[in-house]
Amino acid sequence: xxxxxxxxxxxxxxxxxxxxxxxxxxxxxxxxxxxxxxxxxxxxxxxxxxxxxxxxxxxxxxxxxxxxxxxxxxxx
Numbered sequence: 001x002x003x004x005x006x007x008x009x010x011x012x013x014x015x016x017x018x019x020x021x022x023x024x025x026x027x028x029x030x031x032x033x034x035x036x037x038x039x040x041x042x043x044x045x046x047x048x049x050x051x052x053x054x055x056x057x058x059x060x061x062x063x064x065x066x067x068x069x070x071x072x073x074x075x076x
Contacts, residue, residue: 001021002022004024004074004075005017005018008034008069008071031058
């Protein structure tokens with residue numbers, strides 16, 4: 001099983017999350033992994049702009065609730 005590094009941005013800083021998967025995670029899968037991590041480790045807030053609140057896409061919800069955007073997925 002390969003190791004993958006999901007890179008994300010929060011509060012003008014870059015952070016990473018290491019996962020194990022047989023395949024390269026899609027952006028949607030990466031959002032799920034980071035959202036699960038954020039639910040356990042961060043306090044929810046109110047980030048993004050008014051337009052973000054109108055969307056129910058998982059990546060936009062991650063931005064709205066935690067101020068996180070996924071910036072990359074790489075094999076390590």
